[in-house]
Amino acid sequence: MVDAAGIYSLSRRTLSRRLRAEGTTFEALLEEVRYEVACQLLGHTDLLVRDVADALDYADAAAFTPAFRRWSGTTPARWRAASATARQWPGRARPDVSRHAIETPVRTGS
Numbered sequence: 001m002v003d004a005a006g007i008y009s010l011s012r013r014t015l016s017r018r019l020r021a022e023g024t025t026f027e028a029l030l031e032e033v034r035y036e037v038a039c040q041l042l043g044h045t046d047l048l049v050r051d052v053a054d055a056l057d058y059a060d061a062a063a064f065t066p067a068f069r070r071w072s073g074t075t076p077a078r079w080r081a082a083s084a085t086a087r088q089w090p091g092r093a094r095p096d097v098s099r100h101a102i103e104t105p106v107r108t109g110s
Contacts, residue, residue: 001026035071043083
């Protein structure tokens with residue numbers, strides 16, 4: 001978080017306060033981005049799950065898999081298989097890569 005705050009020339013506390021004012025946290029945004037990147041890597045590359053985990057800065061696949069299951073409701077391997085089936089058979093339902101199991105507040109107003 002310190003690195004992200006530095007990009008905007010903010011202190012960590014100021015960034016946290018501004019994100020809270022927007023109804024979110026750095027951790028929630030990080031989880032959302034990790035899920036989106038995981039779906040892209042699983043759906044469009046042949047990377048092993050452990051390599052996807054490494055790319056997302058998880059210690060190993062064993063740490064990544066529960067996080068992915070929390071986000072998507074399934075394991076990375078099952079998600080990838082469903083994604084491949086959907087590409088192979090376009091009439092079948094594709095996993096919803098836009099679905100976020102992460103609770104993010106709805107922003108209203110400005």
